[in-house]
Structure formats: C-alpha cells, structure tokens
C-alpha cells in the first residue's frame with residue numbers, strides 16, 4: 054500500500070515536501086497509526102504524536118486524504134491510495150505531522166472550562182437528576198483532538214479571536230450543567246462579533262468529529278440561550 | 285555546558301490524575317508549581333480509565349470504608365500495607381465527593397446521587413454479599429476525572445511545561461533531590477528545573493509487554509529515574525494481567541462489563557468461573573480470573589479456530605444498558621473488531637495492565653529507603669504518587685477501581701506534605717552540589733549522538749517486549765525466569781550499543797523513544813530479577829514451581845537496586861492506623 058506523507062524539518066528543509074512510502078504488507082484491521090508506526094520503523098526521522106492508540110487521548114489528529122481524523126481509529130482498508138497524510142490544517146507546522154496547538158488550547162482555556170459555583174459545597178455530592186446528567190452526554194466526551202476547529206474556515210482565518218467549535222462545545226458543556234452558576238457571565242463572555250458569532254454554520258466540525266459530537270448544535274444552543282436571556 | 289535554569293517551589297513530573305491532584309493542592313496553597321509532562325496533560329494515560337473509582341458511599345448497597353479496607357487487604361493477598369490502606373479507604377468518600385464538586389460528570393441514580401456499580405473483589409460485611417462500590421461516569425471515568433483535574437488546575441493557574449521530557453533527577457551530595465533535568469521536545473533544548481521538592485507521578489510501565497492495555501507513553505520513566513539515582517524499586521514482580529483485554533489486540537474491556545452482569549464463557553459454552561470462584565464467580569479478583577482463563581485455554585477449552593481466547597458475553601444486558609453504561613467499550617469493539625456487543629460476545633484474553641510495584645513511599649508520598657536499622661527513611665525533597673509509586677495499597681494484586689482512588693488520595697496527601705516541607709525548607713539548596721548527577725545525565729544523552737551503525741531502537745523494543753511477555757508472563761517457573769534474566773541482560777548490552785538515525789533537535793520523537801527504551805530496560809530487569817527471587821505464589825505473581833503462598837518466608841516487600849541487580853527486603857506494615865489488623869488468611873472467592 055502506498056502512502057504519501059507530508060515532511061518538513063525546519064532544520065534542514067527549505068520547505069515542505071511529500072514523501073512516498075510503501076508498505077508491502079497490510080494486515081487485516083490495520084489502522085493508519087499502525088501504518089505510520091511501520092513507516093517510522095523504516096524511517097526513524099518521521100515525527101508525529103501518538104499515545105493511547107484507541108481514540109481516547111486525542112494525540113494523533115491528522116489530515117487524512119483531505120479530511121481530519123484520528124490515525125489510530127482510521128482503518129487503512131477504507132482509504133484511497135496513495136493515502137495522503139498531512140498535518141492538521143490551519144496551524145503552524147512544527148515538524149512533519151506535528152502542529153503547534155497553542156492557539157487551539159488558548160481558546161479552550163479562554164471559555165473558563167471549569168464548574169463555577171458560588172454556593173458553599175454541601176457535605177455530600179450535589180444532587181443531579183439522571184435527566185440533567187444526560188444533558189452532558191455528547192459534550193463532556195470531547196478529547197481535545199482539534200479535528201473540528203482545524204476544519205473550520207472561521208477558525209483558520211481568526212484563530213486568535215474566534216473560540217472555534219471545540220472550545221464552544223465546552224462552553225456549552227458548562228452552561229448545560231445543572232450544577233454551574235455562572236450562566237450570565239459565560240454568556241457575556243461569548244458576546245461580540247468574533248468569539249462565537251464567527252460561526253457561520255458551515256458544519257465541517259460536525260462532519261469530522263471522531264467522537265460523533267456536535268459542536269454546531271452546541272453553538273445553536275448557546276445562541277438560543279442568549280436570546281432567552283435578552284428578553 | 286551552561287544550561288537554562290528555572291526555579292519553583294515544587295516540581296511535579298507527570299500530569300495524569302496523580303500529578304494533577306497534587307499540583308492542585310499546591311497551587312491552591314499558593315506554592316509556585318511547575319508540572320512537567322511529556323504529553324499535553326489530557327493525553328495522559330489516566331484518560332483511558334473506564335470502569336470507575338471505589339468509595340464506600342453506600343449509594344447502591346450498604347457499605348462502609350472498613351469493608352472496603354478488608355477487600356483491599358484480601359485483594360492484595362496480604363502484601364498491602366494496612367496503614368496506607370486504612371488511610372485510603374477512609375479518605376475515599378470525601379475525595380469522590382470533592383471530585384463531584386469540582387465538576388466530574390458522574391452518572392447518576394434516580395435520586396440524584398452518584399451511580400455505583402459492582403466490581404471484582406468487592407464485598408459487604410467482610411467477605412459477604414457482593415458490594416457496589418465503584419463510582420462511575422459511564423465507562424469514561426478516567427476521562428471525566430482527568431479533564432476535570434486539568435480544568436481545576438487551569439483555574440488555579442498552575443504552571444505547565446507541556447511536552448517536556450524529564451531525563452533524570454538531580455541529587456546533591458547530601459542526598460537531597462533538587463529538581464530534574466528536562467528536555468523540551470519541541471526544540472531539543474535542555475533545561476534544569478530547580479525545586480525544593482520533586483514529585484514523580486509518571487505512571488506505570490505496561491509497555492514492558494507486547495500485548496498490553498496501556499498507552500504508548502507508559503514506559504516507566506519515573507521508576508527508571510529513581511533506579512539510576514540509586515534508589516530501589518519495590519515489589520516489581522507483581523504485574524497485573526487484566527482478564528479481559530481484547531484477544532490479540534490488547535484494548536481493555538472494563539471489569540464494569542462483568543459488574544453490570546456480563547460473564548465469561550469457554551469453548552464449551554460453560555460459565556467456567558463458577559468452578560474457580562463459586563461465590564464471586566466472574567467478579568473474583570483479577571489475578572484469580574486471569575489465571576482461570578489461562579488455564580481454560582491451556583487445557584484446550586478456548587474459543588475460536590485456535591482455541592486461544594474465551595468469550596465475554598453481555599448481549600443479555602440489553603442494548604439500552606450497554607449504550608448508557610458502556611458506550612465507550614461498545615465503540616471500541618465496533619472500531620477494532622467490527623463486533624457490536626449488543627449482539628455478539630467479545631473475544632478476550634488476559635493482558636498486561638497495571639504495575640503494582642514501583643517507587644517505595646510512605647502514606648505521605650515521601651520516597652523512603654532503608655538506612656541502617658530503619659527500613660523507611662525519607663529521601664529529602666523526593667515524593668512519588670500514582671502508578672509509578674508503591675505505597676503499598678495494592679500489594680500483590682490491585683482491585684479494579686482502586687487505582688483512580690489511589691492517585692487522588694495520595695496525590696492530595698503528597699501535596700499536603702509538600703506544603704509542610706516547604707514551610708520548613710524555605711530556600712533552594714545550591715545546585716553546584718548536584719553537578720555530578722547533571723554530568724551523568726548529560727553523558728547518557730550524549731552517547732545517543734554518536735553517529736555509527738547499530739541496531740535500532742524499534743527492533744530492540746520489540747524484542748524486549750516479546751522477552752518479557754514470554755519469560756515473565758502469567759505463569760512463571762525458575763527455569764523460564766532464569767532465561768528471562770539472561771535475555772534481558774543481553775538486551776541491556778545491545779541497547780547500550782544501539783544507535784539513532786535521527787539527530788535533529790526539533791520534535792525528535794526518535795530520541796524520546798530511545799530514552800524510553802532505556803527506561804524499559806531498567807524497569808524490565810527490576811521486574812524479572814524480583815520475580816526470579818520470590819519463591820512463592822502470591823496475587824499476580826504465580827510460580828508453578830512454588831504454587832502456595834508462603835507467609836513464613838515471603839510476607840515481605842522486595843526492594844530491587846540497579847547496582848549489581850541486588851535485592852533487599854523490608855517488612856509489610858501489618859498494623860493499620862486505628863483498627864485491628866487483618867491477619868493473612870487463605871484467599872477464596
């Protein structure tokens with residue numbers, strides 16, 4: 054099987070290039086991460102991130118045949134040859150398939166992704182009904198892989214100002230939590246033309262999320278809640 | 285060489301649950317804290333924990349911390365230290381509730397309380413009916429806890445060094461630990477982080493074995509750093525094989541599946557656990573279930589064309605329960621096996637999972653070593669918590685759900701002790717006195733820069749993992765272990781001659797893997813050498829040539845020193861803090 058892999062090492066390369074690798078054997082069930090590890094066994098100089106190997110840590114988000122996804126849960130059998138593997142678009146490339154995610158994490162931290170509670174903590178757990186808890190499903194599972202934000206044209210153009218789908222999904226995760234007491238504050242923080250309103254509902258983010266989460270829906274929910282708070 | 289140097293009150297190496305819980309305690313007490321992690325914090329392995337965290341909240345079945353303590357001592361096959369176990373089980377409920385307050389999205393019961401599920405080895409009333417003690421956020425509890433702890437640290441404004449690789453501890457002539465030498469992966473720059481205390485929370489070493497449930501980053505770095513500083517590792521022969529890894533692949537299928545009512549079947553369609561553990565059945569301790577599966581397969585009662593695994597059946601739970609309580613393992617099965625557990629059983633086999641042994645500590649997280657008459661003298665300035673440490677609350681066999689508990693309980697305890705230490709030790713000690721350890725670490729790095737032909741890191745790592753799996757697996761004998769030690773010593777020699785093909789500075793993952801391989805060699809040797817010496821069967825350490833537990837000779841902790849692969853021993857702390865101790869009894873489930 055043929056792979057065409059984006060290579061760039063700022064110490065030696067004047068610019069990026071694509072390098073072809075061939076794997077003679079592709080065992081059944083091979084994931085793209087397994088393939089990249091085989092390639093790295095042949096050519097140690099190829100750099101990429103990886104850790105869990107099962108789609109839970111968010112390390113190995115890549116652009117695979119033009120689409121963002123996690124290498125470790127992408128079966129190579131489903132991919133058209135030569136498989137084109139590139140770093141996530143929209144962020145500076147550090148080397149090969151490794152991008153600098155600082156801006157992405159900055160936007161995440163900016164939505165204050167933690168529970169804000171003003172009342173004193175009770176001695177026991179704060180009660181939450183199963184129905185209220187269900188509202189967090191589809192939100193808390195985000196693994197911060199960046200597939201969504203790095204497929205969002207609004208984020209590409211404004212990574213400094215637009216929070217992006219991943220961070221907005223987390224903003225909604227806390228707004229939706231029956232235990233959180235900072236609704237007004239959180240909504241105010243998202244006002245203005247950029248932070249949230251740069252989203253033009255292009256839906257790329259929903260398409261690519263490897264965990265099946267829906268940032269667009271979260272963004273719409275925030276907008277609805279804002280309207281409710283206006284009246 | 286003039287190295288850049290940064291100064292903090294406290295250095296935390298590792299941003300899994302253990303490191304983050306400690307860092308939070310310190311940041312909230314206004315200490316300046318640096319957290320160093322070789323991956324972005326939420327990529328740490330704690331994220332993968334599935335089933336949950338134990339605490340006797342009694343939300344589902346009657347329960348109290350003393351029963352939890354009994355189960356943990358019994359589960360440990362009496363090798364656990366009962367003072368630390370009492371401390372942990374008493375603290376458990378408080379810490380789960382604290383996590384809830386911090387925002388962990390626990391699953392809930394109809395009355396709004398935290399959902400708890402039964403897990404292996406849990407009983408009511410000191411060995412009676414099954415208890416339901418494991419607090420869960422669906423089957424993504426580790427993810428929920430790790431993200432929450434990271435978020436809390438964002439709020440507390442902890443200082444993070446993301447993607448920095450710790451190379452070695454810096455120790456002065458008086459034996460104080462003054463910080464660590466770290467490598468910034470993005471640029472290849474070296475940096476000294478100076479601190480009055482250093483806490484290791486670098487996780488386990490599941491990557492010693494070819495088939496394992498662990499992330500690729502679990503290479504025992506902190507444990508190896510400690511060995512190289514002349515400090516021993518404790519009880520390394522005890523490595524947990526989880527009964528239900530996906531056969532041949534290794535991804536974990538949580539014990540929560542059996543907790544929710546799933547069970548194991550052999551090739552004859554028999555529920556074989558009834559024969560091995562008439563009471564607890566599929567929820568016996570992990571060592572017991574893993575051995576039972578291995579025996580079934582060895583005696584020809586396995587499943588599949590090669591009869592090399594057993595089946596975990598759960599379709600009878602119904603699709604609603606599976607989708608609600610076990611969504612993560614359902615995804616994993618669909619992705620990696622093309623099997624939907626709502627309809628079909630899952631092929632499973634015992635898989636290397638958890639490092640019970642590690643850096644010897646007391647219940648404050650202080651690293652302790654034998655000095656003259658005292659078996660446990662603290663090394664000033666050095667702490668360890670989590671899977672890299674050995675308190676020891678898990679003894680010879682960890683109970684499921686006790687590790688997430690361990691990391692938050694002792695992460696917090698170490699944080700508190702460090703705060704005290706900082707109060708009494710106001711100034712940094714002079715770094716000049718640690719020049720020797722800096723030079724040694726630099727020499728180890730420099731040797732990888734030699735440009736010549738040699739074996740590759742990748743080949744040698746594969747060989748090491750095969751060796752450990754074959755010569756130090758579920759069942760062990762003197763013969764096999766002796767060969768294992770010999771092979772590992774050979775591999776050690778060859779690794780010393782191995783070479784890198786990539787010498788660049790920017791994000792050089794090949795170099796990181798080389799350093800990780802050295803750490804695997806150091807911890808692997810600790811494991812086989814300790815296993816060869818222990819001539820009894822206890823918990824996860826199962827010697828076919830010594831099938832019985834031998835409390836007369838072996839109710840003691842092993843201590844392995846790297847120098848000449850030497851072993852020493854120290855007594856188990858049988859005396860709890862306030863209650864009567866649980867004396868060793870035959871262990872039946």
Ligand SMILES: Cc1cc2nc3c(=O)[nH]c(=O)nc-3n(C[C@H](O)[C@H](O)[C@H](O)COP(=O)(O)OP(=O)(O)OC[C@H]3O[C@@H](n4cnc5c(N)ncnc54)[C@H](O)[C@@H]3O)c2cc1C
Pocket residue numbers: 297298299300301302303320321322323325328329330331332333334335336337338425426448449450451485486487488497498499501502505506536538637638669670671672684685686687688689691
């Ligand atoms: C698949 C799976 C499921 C599990 N499920 C459960 C469960 O349901 N319940 C339970 O109680 N336990 C469970 N466990 C066990 C539990 O998850 C772990 O034991 C625990 O999370 C370990 O946490 P830790 O903080 O010690 O280390 P980790 O979370 O492994 O973190 C280690 C940290 O150290 C850093 N690090 C390591 N080396 C270096 C270095 N050289 N330089 C810089 N940083 C370094 C890493 O970057 C990382 O941040 C499970 C384990 C696995 C493998």
Ligand code: SF4
Pocket residue numbers: 204205206207208217218251252253254255256257258259268269
């Ligand atoms: S829907 Fe909004 S956030 Fe998602 S890709 Fe489109 S613009 Fe970006």
Ligand code: SF4
Pocket residue numbers: 194195196197198199200201202218219222261262263264265266268
């Ligand atoms: S929302 Fe989905 S794609 Fe976006 S960061 Fe989270 S897991 Fe990744």
Ligand code: FES
Pocket residue numbers: 103104105106107108109110111112113114123124125126
């Ligand atoms: S390696 Fe963890 S998500 Fe792929």
